[in-house]
Amino acid sequence: MGMPELGRTIRARRHKIKKTLVQIAxxxxxxxxxxxxxxxxxxxxxxxxxxxxxxxxxxxxxxxVEQPAQALPDTYQGQRKPYSVINGQVRYERLSTVFPGSQIHSVKFTMPMGYKSETVSHEGDEMVFVLSGKVEYAVGMERYVLNVGDSLHFDANIPHSVEVLLHQNQQAELIWMGTTKLFEEFVQISTSKSRKSSSGGHQVFKGGTEFFNVDVKAVGV
Known part of the structure; x- marks a missing residue:
């Protein structure tokens, strides 16, 4: 969805439910x-x-925003479909699936050098791990400069933002994990006493000491 359509969609919906910008804020x-x-x-x-x-x-x-489905529990480098909210400024790759009772959502995101996000706060917690580049996270009054291999875990209820710092002309790549519900579809998971082979639209994988049978057809919640 392009930004003109996104802006119109937000404004039209806000007018329809008769809320002001101040109320949404x-x-x-x-x-x-x-x-x-x-x-x-x-x-x-x-x-x-x-x-x-x-x-x-x-x-x-x-x-x-249109996000790719991820029915299976595993993803592989080069096979994930990148997507973005606006003009590729921040590129996302979905890492997590969704199933009843799941709590964790995860994406890999790539931000251009000099990028700075808006300040946002929401329920849940977040954790980031830096794969490349150098970033600064502002969480409340605290500032955290993160380099490759560094991580940060924080309460997302606290207003926070991220900025990509100038560093060897590098963009920044991060793994993001959190309890914020980015994805809405889910896959049905049931336990099985014996291992089954993949067939009929099902993928079987081992989790802990049990085998889980995952229906690869995403079902909307």
Whole structure:
């Protein structure tokens, strides 16, 4: 979904449910100024911001950004489909699936040098691990400069943002994990006493001491 369509979608939905920018700002933790710019297609938004905006508008995240399905529990380098919210400024690769009772959502994201996100806060917690580049996370009043191999785990209820620092002309690649619900579809998982071979649209994998049977057809919640 391109930004013009995204901005129109947010504004049209907000008008339909008769909420002001100030009300949406209060519910999302984003500023009214940022939301106004987003509606007028003058800025971009992170997926985390779209999650809280969708919640305030009482719509699905998929109404604001198209994300690839991930029915299987495993993903492989070079086979994941990259996607972005706006013009490829931040590129995402989905790492996690969703099943009933699952809590963790995860993406790999790549940010260009000099990128700075908006400040956002939401329920849950987040953890990031730096694969390449150098970033600075602002979490409340604290600042954390992270290099390759560094990580950060924090309460996402605290306002936070990330900036890619100038470092050897490098972009930044991070693994993000959190309890924020980025993805909405799920796959059905049931335990099996014996190992089965893959067939009929099912993929079997071992988890701990049990085998799980995963239906690769995603079912919308």
């Amino acid at each position: 209060e519910e999302t933790g984003l500023t009214a100024g940022f939301l106004s710019q987003l509606e007028r297609n003058q800025t971009s938004a992170s997926i985390s911001s779209l999650v809280v905006i969708a919640k305030a508008l009482n719509i699905a995240v998929s109404d604001l």
